Amino acid sequence: MNWTLAKRAEKMNPSVIREILKVTEKPGIISFAGGLPSPKTFPIREFAAACDKVLRDDGQAALQYAASEGYGPLREMVAANLPWKVDPAQVLITTGSQQGLDLVAKILIDTGSRILVETPTYLGALQAFTPMEPEVVSVASDDDGVDVGDLTAKVGTGAGKARFLYVLPNFQNPTGRTMNEARRAALSAAAATAGLPLLEDNPYGDLWFDTPPPQPLTARNPDGGVYLGSFSKVLAPGLRLGFMVAPKALYPKLLQAKQAADLHSPSFNQRMAAEVMKGGFLDRHVPMIRALYKSQRDAMLQALAHEFPSGNPDTTLTWNTPAGGMFLWARLPKGMSAVDLLPLAVDQGVAFVPGTPFYASHGDPRTLRLSFVTSSVDEIHRGVASLAKAIQSYAATLPGLALAA
Amino acid sequence: MNWTLAKRAEKMNPSVIREILKVTEKPGIISFAGGLPSPKTFPIREFAAACDKVLRDDGQAALQYAASEGYGPLREMVAANLPWKVDPAQVLITTGSQQGLDLVAKILIDTGSRILVETPTYLGALQAFTPMEPEVVSVASDDDGVDVGDLTAKVGTGAGKARFLYVLPNFQNPTGRTMNEARRAALSAAAATAGLPLLEDNPYGDLWFDTPPPQPLTARNPDGGVYLGSFSKVLAPGLRLGFMVAPKALYPKLLQAKQAADLHSPSFNQRMAAEVMKGGFLDRHVPMIRALYKSQRDAMLQALAHEFPSGNPDTTLTWNTPAGGMFLWARLPKGMSAVDLLPLAVDQGVAFVPGTPFYASHGDPRTLRLSFVTSSVDEIHRGVASLAKAIQSYAATLPGLALAA
Numbered sequence: 065m066n067w068t069l070a071k072r073a074e075k076m077n078p079s080v081i082r083e084i085l086k087v088t089e090k091p092g093i094i095s096f097a098g099g100l101p102s103p104k105t106f107p108i109r110e111f112a113a114a115c116d117k118v119l120r121d122d123g124q125a126a127l128q129y130a131a132s133e134g135y136g137p138l139r140e141m142v143a144a145n146l147p148w149k150v151d152p153a154q155v156l157i158t159t160g161s162q163q164g165l166d167l168v169a170k171i172l173i174d175t176g177s178r179i180l181v182e183t184p185t186y187l188g189a190l191q192a193f194t195p196m197e198p199e200v201v202s203v204a205s206d207d208d209g210v211d212v213g214d215l216t217a218k219v220g221t222g223a224g225k226a227r228f229l230y231v232l233p234n235f236q237n238p239t240g241r242t243m244n245e246a247r248r249a250a251l252s253a254a255a256a257t258a259g260l261p262l263l264e265d266n267p268y269g270d271l272w273f274d275t276p277p278p279q280p281l282t283a284r285n286p287d288g289g290v291y292l293g294s295f296s297k298v299l300a301p302g303l304r305l306g307f308m309v310a311p312k313a314l315y316p317k318l319l320q321a322k323q324a325a326d327l328h329s330p331s332f333n334q335r336m337a338a339e340v341m342k343g344g345f346l347d348r349h350v351p352m353i354r355a356l357y358k359s360q361r362d363a364m365l366q367a368l369a370h371e372f373p374s375g376n377p378d379t380t381l382t383w384n385t386p387a388g389g390m391f392l393w394a395r396l397p398k399g400m401s402a403v404d405l406l407p408l409a410v411d412q413g414v415a416f417v418p419g420t421p422f423y424a425s426h427g428d429p430r431t432l433r434l435s436f437v438t439s440s441v442d443e444i445h446r447g448v449a450s451l452a453k454a455i456q457s458y459a460a461t462l463p464g465l466a467l468a469a
Numbered sequence: 470m471n472w473t474l475a476k477r478a479e480k481m482n483p484s485v486i487r488e489i490l491k492v493t494e495k496p497g498i499i500s501f502a503g504g505l506p507s508p509k510t511f512p513i514r515e516f517a518a519a520c521d522k523v524l525r526d527d528g529q530a531a532l533q534y535a536a537s538e539g540y541g542p543l544r545e546m547v548a549a550n551l552p553w554k555v556d557p558a559q560v561l562i563t564t565g566s567q568q569g570l571d572l573v574a575k576i577l578i579d580t581g582s583r584i585l586v587e588t589p590t591y592l593g594a595l596q597a598f599t600p601m602e603p604e605v606v607s608v609a610s611d612d613d614g615v616d617v618g619d620l621t622a623k624v625g626t627g628a629g630k631a632r633f634l635y636v637l638p639n640f641q642n643p644t645g646r647t648m649n650e651a652r653r654a655a656l657s658a659a660a661a662t663a664g665l666p667l668l669e670d671n672p673y674g675d676l677w678f679d680t681p682p683p684q685p686l687t688a689r690n691p692d693g694g695v696y697l698g699s700f701s702k703v704l705a706p707g708l709r710l711g712f713m714v715a716p717k718a719l720y721p722k723l724l725q726a727k728q729a730a731d732l733h734s735p736s737f738n739q740r741m742a743a744e745v746m747k748g749g750f751l752d753r754h755v756p757m758i759r760a761l762y763k764s765q766r767d768a769m770l771q772a773l774a775h776e777f778p779s780g781n782p783d784t785t786l787t788w789n790t791p792a793g794g795m796f797l798w799a800r801l802p803k804g805m806s807a808v809d810l811l812p813l814a815v816d817q818g819v820a821f822v823p824g825t826p827f828y829a830s831h832g833d834p835r836t837l838r839l840s841f842v843t844s845s846v847d848e849i850h851r852g853v854a855s856l857a858k859a860i861q862s863y864a865a866t867l868p869g870l871a872l873a874a
Contacts, residue, residue, distance in 0.1 A: 072575065073575070319483075
């Protein structure tokens with residue numbers, strides 16, 4: 065049969081992470097690879113009660129076709145919970161925040177359009193943008209996020225001007241880093257001056273450990289950005305519910321793209337989420353998630369400090385200290401590749417995700433992402449010990465590399 | 470703020486039908502407009518039991534991230550229920566069958582690619598295809614579906630060859646018509662000869678009234694087509710669950726497009742659907758839907774025959790007799806426009822959808838779609854009487870038009 069694929073289909077690739085997850089999902093493997101929230105945090109009892117109530121009180125509407133914008137009371141809750149003044153009419157409920165990336169890509173990216181991303185950036189965003197065939201340009205980034213000077217240099221002009229900067233300021237996936245207040249203020253001012261729209265993704269912002277992160281970028285200039293949020297990390301990913309907040313200039317086109325993509329997100333799930341969240345449930349529930357994830361981050365920091373001597377980053381593993389979220393970012397000694405380490409680690413019974421897929425270009429092969437939320441404290445200690453063994457056995461194969469002892 | 474929209478966004482338009490529905494959803498209006506399944510058919514009790522069971526036995530997995538392909542047992546049920554041999558590995562669970570249209574558009578349509586559709590065709594498909602900027606070509610169609618001669622003439626060659634024919638053979642939306650066996654055989658042979666892929670959409674196939682429709686086109690040449698199905702009409706639309714069956718040559722790319730679009734369809738909903746369908750539930754449930762919809766179709770046929778004299782189609786309303794599904798297709802007397810009739814009908818308390826939005830080009834302004842599944846038998850009789858009054862008052866404004874009495 066003569067199937068002719070669209071050019072964009074040739075650019076699509078299987079998710080490297082999903083392929084890795086398949087390999088590493090062998091029984092007995094301690095996985096720091098996936099971005100899976102701890103299932104201990106899922107409010108199963110509350111969902112069961114919400115199912116009963118929704119089906120009893122409102123079953124016919126919950127199971128019927130519905131408005132593409134989303135369920136009114138849920139849109140109102142979203143707007144009310146955001147830390148700036150948002151009209152519920154600007155909220156669009158999406159099938160996970162991943163869908164928000166797909167919709168934005170459809171309405172803002174032409175073939176060859178320049179778009180800017182952090183270094184590194186969320187892989188799922190790259191996958192959502194790629195089918196629309198943009199030119200993806202990496203903006204230099206450090207531990208505090210985007211380098212504003214480099215951003216300004218890369219905005220471009222005329223037809224080559226960037227359509228937007230995609231930015232994940234809180235506990236970023238993959239690095240766990242957070243953009244500090246000074247950087248946000250500078251970025252917001254630079255974007256406004258350049259007339260550069262921001263696509264701000266905030267799936268992890270509620271998962272802070274000691275202090276809440278600074279005000280979102282969109283709050284500083286609501287007409288200049290699209291904001292994406294998710295219920296996956298504070299309720300459960302299996303409902304596939306997220307949301308976007310879009311300025312009036314863009315909302316109608318995003319809504320049309322949403323209609324064409326899946327008509328609307330599940331009416332039943334939207335009602336369940338609204339029912340569970342009624343009466344301030346998240347105010348009681350999210351602190352439990354924060355405490356759990358903080359204890360797991362602390363365990364990973366302790367285990368890493370125990371296994372790897374601090375010192376010269378050329379000869380030992382180094383890592384950062386995320387202030388929230390789910391991930392920690394580490395870097396191998398000079399001359400090592402996380403891709404080559406992975407099979408040795410799996411042999412030792414531990415898995416992670418190599419860092420390179422998260423770079424739009426010129427990935428640092430020494431980097432890797434470690435998730436601390438899926439494994440227990442005991443598993444974290446054992447997994448990090450296994451990682452250390454794998455790195456030692458890898459080093460033994462590299463002539464000229466002497467690990468710090 | 471300097472938002473620059475993608476060229477494809479300029480081609481997107483609000484769903485005419487969704488806009489019409491907003492106008493006609495005033496209280497008291499009898500609506501033949503929407504394509505809403507009767508909520509009486511939703512198995513609310515069974516869903517409540519399934520929720521309890523899924524959350525009790527498998528809650529953590531039901532609420533977690535999951536494979537993009539879909540929930541294994543549901544994929545197996547889909548494959549086992551199809552009337553040809555399907556490997557569950559070829560089944561991809563989608564967020565409603567609308568998403569299947571979006572995914573196919575992404576991987577098969579380049580800017581300017583020729584795609585073929587019926588005359589008229591499903592509006593939601595046109596909306597899903599449009600963002601990928603195809604050249605949409607209407608193939609002549611009659612009461613039995615696509616005209617195979619015209620199809621062959623329009624396939625095209627070389628780079629201008631059509632990427633696929635989109636076809637909805639059973640109880641089509643909007644016309645309610647069904648492609649008969651002879652036409653299917655001829656179409657299937659012509660498509661195979663021309664190497665023309667088929668995109669077969671079958672959301673209504675189970676809703677037959679007297680005899681099941683002929684074998685699907687995809688069953689005749691499984692490598693030559695993508696088949697789309699839905700749980701919306703046999704279970705409930707509010708779960709947003711559909712599926713596609715794709716040949717091995719296309720499945721990996723569709724899966725990658727699915728990952729990028731929303732990661733996966735809701736794990737919870739997939740388990741609920743599988744739980745409800747266990748043990749042959751649809752074999753008991755679907756006959757009830759068929760009987761209900763048949764009685765409502767009969768009521769509409771009776772009411773139409775009562776209100777409108779049969780005779781010259783230039784001077785009276787004419788309509789078809791669908792053998793299943795949800796819609797009936799009607800045509801106004803010569804000189805009338807369904808778009809102009811609509812406000813008069815709403816004044817009389819009844820709504821419908823004008824036919825023109827369902828044509829890729831050169832819509833017949835006299836056509837209209839009447840849904841018989843959302844209203845009760847009594848409402849159908851009253852609604853058709855109101856429609857007749859609206860047509861009479863419309864005729865009175867058209868000099869030279871004498872309706873048949």
